[in-house]
Amino acid sequence: MASMLTLLMVFLLLSLYTFSLVSSHQHHPLDPLTPSEFTLVQTIVKKSYPTPNHNLTFQYIGLDEPDKPTILSWLSNPDSTTPPRRALVTIRLKKESHDLIVDLTTSSLVSDNVYLGHGYPLLTFDEQDAASALPETYEPFIKSIEKRRLNLSDVLCTTYTAGWYGEVESKRVLNLQCYYKEGTINFYLRPVEGILLVVDLDEMKIVEYYDRSIAPVPKAQGTDYRASMQKPPFGPHPNGATFGQPDGPGFKIDGHNISWANWIFHLGFDQRVGPIISLASVYDVEKQTNRRVLYRGFISELFVPYMDPTEDWYYKTFFDCGEFGFGQSAVSLQPFTDCPANAVFRDAYYVGQDGVPVKISNALCIFERYAGNIMWRHTESEISDEVIREVRAEVSLVVRMVAVVGNYDYIIDWEFKPDGTIKLGVGLTGVLEVKGVTYTHTDEIREDVHGTLLANNTIGIYHDHFLTYYLDLDVDGEANSFVKNNLETIRTTNQSSPRKSYWTVVSETAKTEEEARIQLGLNQLELIVVNPNKKTKLGNNVGYRLIPGSVAHPLLSYDDYPQIRGAFTNNNVWVTPYNKSEKWAGGAFVDQSRGEDTLAVWSLRNREIENKDIVLWYTIGFHHVPSQDEFPVMPTLSGGFELRPNNFFDSNPVLKTRAPSVVPGPNCTTQG
Amino acid sequence: MASMLTLLMVFLLLSLYTFSLVSSHQHHPLDPLTPSEFTLVQTIVKKSYPTPNHNLTFQYIGLDEPDKPTILSWLSNPDSTTPPRRALVTIRLKKESHDLIVDLTTSSLVSDNVYLGHGYPLLTFDEQDAASALPETYEPFIKSIEKRRLNLSDVLCTTYTAGWYGEVESKRVLNLQCYYKEGTINFYLRPVEGILLVVDLDEMKIVEYYDRSIAPVPKAQGTDYRASMQKPPFGPHPNGATFGQPDGPGFKIDGHNISWANWIFHLGFDQRVGPIISLASVYDVEKQTNRRVLYRGFISELFVPYMDPTEDWYYKTFFDCGEFGFGQSAVSLQPFTDCPANAVFRDAYYVGQDGVPVKISNALCIFERYAGNIMWRHTESEISDEVIREVRAEVSLVVRMVAVVGNYDYIIDWEFKPDGTIKLGVGLTGVLEVKGVTYTHTDEIREDVHGTLLANNTIGIYHDHFLTYYLDLDVDGEANSFVKNNLETIRTTNQSSPRKSYWTVVSETAKTEEEARIQLGLNQLELIVVNPNKKTKLGNNVGYRLIPGSVAHPLLSYDDYPQIRGAFTNNNVWVTPYNKSEKWAGGAFVDQSRGEDTLAVWSLRNREIENKDIVLWYTIGFHHVPSQDEFPVMPTLSGGFELRPNNFFDSNPVLKTRAPSVVPGPNCTTQG
Incomplete structure (x- = not known):
């Protein structure tokens, strides 16, 4: 019975500790969104758009930080109510970008604006992965690779943003350039030149394809940087180093x-x-x-x-x-x-x-x-x-x-x-x-x-x-x-100075x-x-x-x-x-x-x-x-x-610092 | 008897060791002069000028490094004779600067040139000390200090080079400015303004004296930087740090x-x-x-x-x-x-x-x-x-x-x-x-x-x-x-490029x-x-x-x-x-x-x-x-x-370096 009580107490204490840790973590209004807040955003947004998942993609979720005056007033009175938690969300839906604001405190969608300007949101890794995988089943590409006598299975394509070059109309596209990973993990050094693929991200398909020139694919030899792949001679070999803090870390x-x-x-x-x-x-x-x-x-x-x-x-x-x-x-x-x-x-x-x-x-x-x-x-x-x-x-x-x-x-x-x-x-x-x-x-x-x-x-x-x-x-x-403190040369006019010049500070406040x-x-x-x-x-x-x-x-x-x-x-x-x-x-x-x-x-x-x-x-x-x-x-x-x-401090702010105890390390020899 | 022999052997071994150390140290022609070489220079120079010591001052002694071809040829064949050791010596003698070359191998004075151009050699600490001490017995200065109601014993003068401001004739002089060390060791922050003394270094006497203005001497308070003199509040206090090398120092x-x-x-x-x-x-x-x-x-x-x-x-x-x-x-x-x-x-x-x-x-x-x-x-x-x-x-x-x-x-x-x-x-x-x-x-x-x-x-x-x-x-x-690799903007002329510009490297070798x-x-x-x-x-x-x-x-x-x-x-x-x-x-x-x-x-x-x-x-x-x-x-x-x-190396010179063993320190905690 006593041990049960002890266990219970330990449990309670632990819970209390965990709770206090969590609550402390949760309380700062500038904290980044937590995993559960991400999930809550997902739930709220998906509830608003009950379409099949693949039509709605999350491009970005970040904290919609409270207004600065709100933060400052909260800081000056930390016992006041924590400002509401809100998330800034960018989604793609039906070929449109939406900027949403989700209130996490009330679990509600505060606003939903379709972005009508030029440009597109952050790329997701998922869509980049999907785009990168398209060439391997794209016939013209397969032919291009065959023409180059390369193994398709060793070809790897990566995504490059397309930029803007004066086009009046634009679609949400990504360019692909491909590499050859045969014999190295450093495929970036084995570009397969001459091939450019353009992927429409909304359709997730290749919409433009160019095979305009052929260049040799650089050799794999000498490209791998993994220690395990290096051959002698090895070196240089600096000795190891250790850093420690006898009084423990100084930060909290x-x-x-x-x-x-x-x-x-x-x-x-x-x-x-x-x-x-x-x-x-x-x-x-x-x-x-x-x-x-x-x-x-x-x-x-x-x-x-x-x-x-x-x-x-x-x-x-x-x-x-x-x-x-x-x-x-x-x-x-x-x-x-x-x-x-x-x-x-x-x-x-x-x-x-x-x-x-x-x-x-x-x-x-x-x-x-x-x-x-x-x-x-x-x-x-x-x-x-x-x-x-x-x-x-x-x-x-x-x-x-x-x-x-x-x-x-x-x-x-x-x-x-x-x-x-x-x-x-x-x-x-x-x-x-x-x-x-x-x-x-x-x-x-x-x-x-x-x-x-x-x-x-x-x-x-x-x-x-x-x-x-x-x-x-x-x-x-x-x-x-x-x-702006401009340092300006002044010619001396006073004949009493043997100097002809000096510089001084001409201060200008930008209006x-x-x-x-x-x-x-x-x-x-x-x-x-x-x-x-x-x-x-x-x-x-x-x-x-x-x-x-x-x-x-x-x-x-x-x-x-x-x-x-x-x-x-x-x-x-x-x-x-x-x-x-x-x-x-x-x-x-x-x-x-x-x-x-x-x-x-x-x-x-x-x-x-x-x-x-x-x-x-x-x-x-x-x-x-x-x-x-x-x-x-x-x-x-x-x-x-x-x-x-x-001139932030009235005087040197580290004048009265304790001389830090920088002590010898465990194997600190001093040569004679 | 046996122990005597052992002792003798130890002695011989030690001698050998010492000798080899010394000989190793002595053998590089770019080594700075050793104390005994300084003494040898002194002896040789004083022998050449058997005047009373106070008339001859050493302003500079440094290695007269062998000509570069000599060093390079010695390096390519380290068994060859070590190039001769020579010292470059600047002395002042009878108000003249001499540039001497002393050969330490042959213990001889190789050359002695009186420098007739403008300017003077390095200042010695001794002559600066002597100059700094002059004011304390200089009546006009004592009066100036009294006028300022300062204690002469707390006044300390330091030396400042005079520069050149168009004078046609010049003497070897030093300026003195004085400070007040009462209540602080940071006397530099307590200047006694308005007094300028000019010392003729050859005569070692004050030759010009100015007391033209009076300004308050800044207070001692807040100027001392010694830990022992600080008053609370103290801080900041970073924790101590230690650095060690488990395999010992990596250099020789x-x-x-x-x-x-x-x-x-x-x-x-x-x-x-x-x-x-x-x-x-x-x-x-x-x-x-x-x-x-x-x-x-x-x-x-x-x-x-x-x-x-x-x-x-x-x-x-x-x-x-x-x-x-x-x-x-x-x-x-x-x-x-x-x-x-x-x-x-x-x-x-x-x-x-x-x-x-x-x-x-x-x-x-x-x-x-x-x-x-x-x-x-x-x-x-x-x-x-x-x-x-x-x-x-x-x-x-x-x-x-x-x-x-x-x-x-x-x-x-x-x-x-x-x-x-x-x-x-x-x-x-x-x-x-x-x-x-x-x-x-x-x-x-x-x-x-x-x-x-x-x-x-x-x-x-x-x-x-x-x-x-x-x-x-x-x-x-x-x-x-x-x-000079100039990075220059190029306007594209080829209509096939959607870009209007790029930069390239225009390389220019300075002739x-x-x-x-x-x-x-x-x-x-x-x-x-x-x-x-x-x-x-x-x-x-x-x-x-x-x-x-x-x-x-x-x-x-x-x-x-x-x-x-x-x-x-x-x-x-x-x-x-x-x-x-x-x-x-x-x-x-x-x-x-x-x-x-x-x-x-x-x-x-x-x-x-x-x-x-x-x-x-x-x-x-x-x-x-x-x-x-x-x-x-x-x-x-x-x-x-x-x-x-x-492009010094054909490829990254640290590609094949061993990942250095950067190991935990003695008190290296990792917070959760």
């Missing part, structure tokens, strides 16, 4: 809220854009309060145009968020290699075409980084009889996702530093997109092949990567201004969106988001500075179709007034879009942005000329940018 | 040769420029051979102009290598914070004014870095029934020096990656240079104060940091070319120095040093690409005196033909130089650089507008650039 996760050192933020996830950082605040030790920095930040769009204008390649100008879903392209991270031993992993969910939630295990990882860097230091030896040396090692917190969009792997890091800096890291790796050609030596090449000869019969095509970040900074509150469009590299300037209503004790505007990373300007003509669609990259920096509907720089319906709903278009309204709730858009870009060193898999090319406090 | 040090993974290089040290990386080669697994990358690389000059043109500040335009000695400014690194637990430390030596070698303990550290980064990866899920995931974590090797030039701390990293990349990191920390003013709030400021109000009565003055790297790349051999002067940011281009005589099997030129970091252009007028002296920063990139005498971008005698012997002048000869042994000069720059968050000590601001293989 409560639901989707993460707190670490002086940072607290909410980590969401969206099937379109991936990780979303919300409500990032930094604790000000002197003011003894959390101070707001970033209301919401994510990669809004990723534009990847290839530079081969020829008939089978011209269309390759991809938008990885709006077309393929950067979030649903997240892959499971491998412990110890994708993320270090001290990482904690989180799963993520996206909706399958049938409305069923799909889990990505370990889609995100969170870890503390100690890279051997120095947070601050000084050695003072000018004072007699003592050498003063104060050094603080730097530990930071990283949130990571890896998204694999076809051949390319993107490593996306959000790094939080105790000094208040947020560093946004981008790593490019994976497999290059290549074209099959006859050439086996550069001497044979007499034309522009639009790329680099990487292996026999293999050209790595020139391309760009533009990652456009949405950064709704709320520096100490919503009302912010965007300040309108137009004044905040910046092409970097032309001028020497600092870009700062300030709160004009909050000053330091000394009177400086509190702010955060954007320290740009790798700067690349688009090189496509402004009037070229892909650049019209990707016009949000025309400037490296834009600022817009906050508008809940303006989240996705390339527009909501990006697939085959015509550039009518991009950041560049919104910005034309030239709204006022001074002392308003503003959003900073920053594009980090890479022009990529492939190199043989990147074949058959590419060593990571890294870039990044920073948001760094700028 | 033999004398000054360091080998790690696929890298081997020689680590030298020079009192003027700090660490020198020589003969860096990377092992090519496929070719089974070491391939040359960098013959010699170091920071050639560091130009730090301040932007206050007023009478007591205008002269502050420093050249940290040529004036203060960046190498002799290296400080002892603190284990666990300056460098991680797995670091190995190395001492360095420079010459004291009296010719006696001075040791800097732990001046360099070498460590393997595992920052949780990914070397390469790909997840492949398009192949049915299997998900392929291959990931390699990145471990790299870092060589670090921290140089503290007065108030500023520079963290200088050379990072070697297994993929062949060399990453050059720069961290700026330490204490800002400030000016005392009457202001305690920005509202009171009605003039250009040339900086940011950082604390009461404290302006952090605008300034720049330009670090000019000397990079004698020998990509697979000496004869190299500099290629002369003029064609290799680059101001970055204006065009989209890739900069590559290639070996035009070595091609990959496919016919691509083997090369290394410069991936620039933080780009800053000088903003001083070209005709302004400091910029004439710092004209080597007028371009971000220069290429010169290798010339043993052209090492120091600002010239050999930089103190009070007139810009007659800079990289900009050498380059005017417009020599041919195609298919020659060439040197790449790259300047990484930072414009610095101080911010309150950087007071009283500055969180590190980081920058860097990369040299990355570009």
Whole structure:
């Protein structure tokens, strides 16, 4: 009897614990939708459209985040009622795209709008799989493969968005290009050139077929990157490394809220854009309060145009968020290699075409980084009889996702530093997109092949990567201004100075969106988001500075179709007034879009942005000329940018940090 | 008897061991001078000038490295005679600068040239100390301090190079500015403004004295950065971190040769420029051979102009290598914070004014870095029934020096990656240079104060940091070319393409120095040093690409005196033909130089650089507008650039690397 009671108590306690965990998880209004919420959406939507399932497809389900004032008022009074949970749903039904809003609190369909503009929603994996399977039973294709003396069973076709090239009428189509997987898993390096298939996604059938040229299929040899397939000689072999934390991890996760050192933020996830950082605040030790920095930040769009204008390649100008879903392209991270031993992993969910939630295990990882860097230091030896040396090692917190969009792997890091800096890291790796050609030596090449000869019969095509970040900074509150600190040369006029010149800061607050469009590299300037209503004790505007990373300007003509669609990259920096509907720089319906709903278009309204709730858009870009060193898999090319406090704190916020106990590892030998 | 024999044998073995160690250490012709070699130089020089010691001062002693052909021929036949050891010595004697060459093998003075040009050699710490001590017994100064109601014993003066401002005649002088150390060790934040002293270094006396204005001395409160002096509230407190290597360190040090993974290089040290990386080669697994990358690389000059043109500040335009000695400014690194637990430390030596070698303990550290980064990866899920995931974590090797030039701390990293990349990191920390003013709030400021109000009565003055790297790349051999790959927009003319534009690479090999002067940011281009005589099997030129970091252009007028002296920063990139005498971008005698012997002048000869042994000069720059968050000590601001293989390897050089065993740490918990 006693043991029964004990068991019961344990059960009750466990239930209580589970409940409190769940309730805690459920309570933040910015939490991504849970699997059961996905299922609820599915149920509600299917109830509204009791048609056979195959006619209705779910293209996207995401949180319809509550209005910003609602969130802020809820935050200021956490005991108040949680704002209603609503989902933003995009479906395809009878060749039409619908934007639905589903209220999860009341289990009801709030609105249902048929989208009549140009462009189509996110592609689902299911429809891409279905399209990819069409060629294997398509007679003309089978003949083309036979003509090339290839085995059909080793041919694999993958999907490419078709873009928009001035067509007046358009259907929802996908292009297919095919590869040969015989002898390698790295089929991307064995393109079967000359064949282009166009699939009508609504009909799910091949509607156009081209077999216009033949090129050799590059050999399998040397393409496989699996360790198990490598042959000697091996190397190089760096020794192993281990990272540990004697006092345990320094961060806490409560639901989707993460707190670490002086940072607290909410980590969401969206099937379109991936990780979303919300409500990032930094604790000000002197003011003894959390101070707001970033209301919401994510990669809004990723534009990847290839530079081969020829008939089978011209269309390759991809938008990885709006077309393929950067979030649903997240892959499971491998412990110890994708993320270090001290990482904690989180799963993520996206909706399958049938409305069923799909889990990505370990889609995100969170870890503390100690890279051997120095947070601050000084050695003072000018004072007699003592050498003063104060050094603080730097530990930071990283949130990571890896998204694999076809051949390319993107490593996306959000790094939080105790000094208040947020560093946004981008790593490019994976497999290059290549074209099959006859050439086996550069001497044979007499034309522009639009790329680099990487292996026999293999050209790595020139391309760009533009990652456009949405950064709704709320520096100490919503009302912010965007300040351009131009560094300008002044000629001295005062004869008393032996100097002829110096530079000074000419500060300009952007009043309108137009004044905040910046092409970097032309001028020497600092870009700062300030709160004009909050000053330091000394009177400086509190702010955060954007320290740009790798700067690349688009090189496509402004009037070229892909650049019209990707016009949000025309400037490296834009600022817009906050508008809940303006989240996705390339527009909501990006697939085959015509550039009518991009950041560049919104910005034309030239709204006022001074002392308003503003959003900073920053594009980090890479022009990529492939190199043989990147074949058959590419060593990571890294870039990044920073948001760094700028008179945000009255003084160095890490002055009074404890010198972290960076202690010897288990096998830490010191050579003599 | 037996025990005596044993002891003798042990002794002999030990002697042998010691001898072999020494001989191994002594044998590389690029090794920095040893303490005994410094002493030998002293003896030889003093023998030549048997004057009383105080008349002869040693300003610089460094290795006179053997001619490059000599080194290369010695390398190709290591059994051949080691090239003779010679030292480059700069002395001051009877108000003249002498450049001596001392042969250490024959213990003889090879040459003795009196330098008759403008400018003076490196400053010694001894003469700076002597100059700094002059004011305390200088009556006018004592009166000035009394007038300010300050305690003389708390006043500390430090030395500032005077620069050149068009004077026709010049003496070897140093300026002094004074600070108040009462109540803080961070005296740099308590300037005593209005007093300027000029010291004649040859006479070692004050020759000019100005007391022209009085400003409040900023308070001590809040300036001390020592942990022991901080008052609550404390924080933030990241948890500790540990790094270890279960298989031990992966690098080997033999004398000054360091080998790690696929890298081997020689680590030298020079009192003027700090660490020198020589003969860096990377092992090519496929070719089974070491391939040359960098013959010699170091920071050639560091130009730090301040932007206050007023009478007591205008002269502050420093050249940290040529004036203060960046190498002799290296400080002892603190284990666990300056460098991680797995670091190995190395001492360095420079010459004291009296010719006696001075040791800097732990001046360099070498460590393997595992920052949780990914070397390469790909997840492949398009192949049915299997998900392929291959990931390699990145471990790299870092060589670090921290140089503290007065108030500023520079963290200088050379990072070697297994993929062949060399990453050059720069961290700026330490204490800002400030000016005392009457202001305690920005509202009171009605003039250009040339900086940011950082604390009461404290302006952090605008300034720049330009670090000019000397990079004698020998990509697979000496004869190299500099290629500008311009990315140019092409309008499509072929009506068959739906595209209107694309970009392509228009490659241009710089024939002369003029064609290799680059101001970055204006065009989209890739900069590559290639070996035009070595091609990959496919016919691509083997090369290394410069991936620039933080780009800053000088903003001083070209005709302004400091910029004439710092004209080597007028371009971000220069290429010169290798010339043993052209090492120091600002010239050999930089103190009070007139810009007659800079990289900009050498380059005017417009020599041919195609298919020659060439040197790449790259300047990484930072414009610095101080911010309150950087007071009283500055969180590190980081920058860097990369040299990355570009068709150097026939394929990814880390494809066949062993997946490093990144194992859990001792207390590595994984949250659920």
